[in-house]
Amino acid sequence: MAEPLIAVRGLCKSYGGIIATDNLDLAVSRGEIHAIIGPNGAGKTTLINQISGSLRPDAGVIRLEGRDITALPPHARCRLGLARSFQITSIFTDFPVIENVALCVQARTGHSYRFWRPVGDDAGLNARALASLERVGLAGRRDHIAGHMSHGEHRQLEIAMALATDPKALLLDEPMAGMGPEESARMVEIIAGLGADHAILLIEHDMDAVFALADRITVLVSGRAIASGPPDEIRANDAVQRAYLGDAGPDLD
């Protein structure tokens, strides 16, 4: 089997006495959507922060396409093809939508020590930015000031910005957070569309979305993976039922 795009081995992170990541192994291949579920405080976002590089693990190795990226800063990992979206919307609020995405394209294509030519007229950047916006269905909002849009649109913009860096692997931190059912359904469609040509690590509380999208699910409790497997297996797993899904869990039939 081909080497996984993202491979995490023996990852550990703790804050004082609290263990956020406990000797975690994880692999995501191209064309695979790997969902991480678990109760609040299970260490899901901490995990994404370590893979994306904004948090340094205490121990363990993170590889991207076989290359050890554990010590690289976030911007370097992004340039190698690892992009993330944020749980709490993180955009350039005072920029128009198209510029939010164009800056991501620009970051990826390299040349930002250009001081003279107006960037707004750069047709190449704008065309690629627009392509990303189209993929998430935001092309019609291109000239809106990003901060003025709705929450659902912010979530879509998050994805478009991650896409614009032309990644091989995507880390999506609760892309459906705070969305209504219609917006969620739309986001499921968008993510399913991306699944084919990316390796996606998805953190999500919306179980309907997770079971609709994921090829593989890992259940995280107190930083430890208590189960990992295809959705059907996870659904039938007793330990998972007890530890997480429980009686209050979603209808898994």
Place this chain on the structure above:
Amino acid sequence: MAVSLRSGVTLGVLAGFAALPILTELFDQPYYLDIAMRMMCLAIAAVSLNLALGFGGMVSFGHAVFIGIGAYAVGIPAYYGEYSGFIQIPLAMGAAGLFALVTGAICLRTRGVYFIMITLAFAQMAFFALVSIEEYGGDDGLVIDTRSEFGGLIDLEQTATLYYLILAALIVSLYLVRRIVASRFGRVIRGAKSNDERAQAIGLDSYRYRLACYVISGALCGLAGALLGNFTGFISPDMMDWTRSGELIFMVVLGGAGSLFGPVLGAAAFLILEEFLSSLTIHWQFIFGPLLILMVLYGRGGIDGLLGDRTGGDRHG
């Protein structure tokens, strides 16, 4: 579309500066020419600070140090008999840029209040270094007896010539900042100010871009210092005192941080207020202080904010 209020004000103020020497000549009021020259020099400094502060989000509390370096880069060569502006001006911008590079490399590793304090600390170091150098007058400063010479091309001993050189430098500075802000580089700078975590997550090493921005800002402020030194004919460490840095910040905020022309309006308003109030009473700072506080509290967007909404993103008026 008709000319917007903002561009109207911009053109009006610049035209006013351009016409002033004729008016002062006509009404025999050379004093106003002096105020205008000082105003324009400080406006260049404020425009340069605005590049770092307004567009880059770097609140430098030591920007007057670059004015001082620029002025001493005219004064010290002149002290040794070197009057060529072709040497002094590049020296002023180069030395200020170098100082920005070295100190910025350290300062920019910090954020927020720490950044403010450490830029202040470096400026104070330079201040006390110059105070201690007796050779160049120490505390008492240095008289520049001859203005920069440009090989007979222009003669700065003619006050009007110096005046128009400063005005030209101001216009060039504005144009430069306008181009930079709207460029690829400028977009990165504005993005890193808007959301640095995101900027890094999309692959931008924002530290380097900020540093480059800080260096450009410092070099431009060095130019302001070189011109100011030529104008006053007297330089002293006092030019880089921390209160001067504070005044520069105030000019930027008063005029409208992150607007292209705001700092010029801020510098003008600052000097006019100072001039007017000090003519009323010797305790003018009692009025000036509270006035500044009120403006910062209630004057959102500064004077520029009164000229209507600014469009975000690449288009800066």
